[in-house]
Amino acid sequence: MILVLAALATLLPSFATTWISYVENKRSLAAKAKQELLSASVQTARELDLWLKDRRNDLRVFASSYEVTENVARLPQSTDRAESSGSRRRLTDYLRSVRERFDDYTDIRILDSEGRIVAAGAEPAKAVTLPADWQAQIRSQQFVVGQAYWDEASSAPEMVIAVPILTNGETILGLMTATVDLHALAATLRPFVPGEAGGVSLLTEEGSPIISSGDVDAASRLPRYDAELVRVRAADDSEPSEFLNAAGEQVVGHMRQVPALDWVVVAEIPAAEVYRELARLRNSAFLIAAVTLVLAGGLGYVLGLLIVQPLDRLTKAAAKVAGGSLDVALPAARGEIGYLTDVFKNMVVRLREGRQELERLSVTDGLTGLSNRRRMTEVLRSEVLRSQRLKHTFAVFMMDVDHFKLYNDTHGHPAGDELLKQLATILREETREVDLVARYGGEEFLVLLPETKARGAADLADRMRRRLEALPGQAGHVTLSIGVAEFPLHGDTGEKLIDVADAALYEAKRGGRNRVIVAGTPIRAVRG
């Protein structure tokens, strides 16, 4: 969940800002491209108009030359063949010299008023295809513009233009036509090419390319634009738009009609170029998203290590403690979790100590600090098993304070308690580490001596009896009666041994107290 939160917290804002800047950038990039396209198509169209006017003026100057009007005027009237052929030759020479001087014209011809070739500057004369209504055009506009076409022979885009040859500026004597090589136009287009990979092309109204800024020599081989697209786009030239160009490429482009020529200028920039910035933006957005995801993931992982894992361990440990086991180990942690872990560890230590204390108390006598009867029963049972297995022997003796009731009555209960404590000290001091001394009842004690025979036990018991007797400052004579029994001689179970020791103790009492009696032996007075 931390990881998901981190990822969302970083991804959502970064995606939102990227999206906003994407939309904004796209709008401004499109606006910039459209501005460029608009000016490219407008300037190209204007430049073309100028170019056409220049060609018309060129041709008018040639047509109004004295050499032309004079010789053309002479042709139809002349019946003299020699004179006629002389005029033709002079016209041809003139046309040749003009053609040599002006590269743009592949041929210049003079036609009679019926449209038949009279003289041509090129050998052989090129066929002339004039529009069907050329005579009407000549009369009304004094200028004819033919369709652009691809000439296979010179492998160039060409166009025929024509002006009238007039006498006195009145009568139309004939026509001067020129075939114009449109290659030169490419140079006109080039300065207006928009963008880096953009292009400007001239199309016929049907969408056939005439000249392209990209590939000047191959216009005829360039694919055609969709005629419908050209018609629609050129009709509404207010705004550039996105469309598929002739090569099937997505472009942002603008189409505009060239009024004098029935041509369409198309200026275009590949959409990929226009929106290149966007691709960059998108890539960096993805990169940022990837990096933030990795960082958020790393952060989540670290948080998991710092918080989730220690919490998980703590929960498991708590469940274990709740289940009764205090055997838990937790590695140190940092921060609040570390504090919580420390508190938990302390709690477990306290619990463990409390439990140990309880266990100790449950087998300890409160007054004397000796083992209690319960503990003695347990140890006795295991000692029986051990000695049976090893075929060893051990001894027990039961000890009872003589006339203790009287002592209490005489000196008070607290003094009685004090005496019991002193007796416990003696017992503890006189026994070995391996022996077990227990307070069996009120003023009765049971001592268990592993690897000991009844004889040795009786000696020890007697030593204790004498020590108590000789205790300095002892108010009155407090004595002990003791009964000794040996395993397995006097009994092969704990209960039996205790019974036998108890019986021996009873014998000691009966025999006059202040003595040690070994089970199954005649009463032996030990009174010092």
Ligand code: GH3
């Ligand atoms: P006997 O010689 O026959 O053993 O006589 P006795 O008085 O010792 O026998 P009895 O069993 O009648 O009395 C035991 C007394 O021990 C009774 C009780 O007042 C005393 N006693 C038992 N437990 C304690 C104790 O914890 N503190 C004190 N001060 N006295 C205790």
Ligand code: MG
């Ligand atoms: Mg007693």
Ligand code: MG
């Ligand atoms: Mg007693």
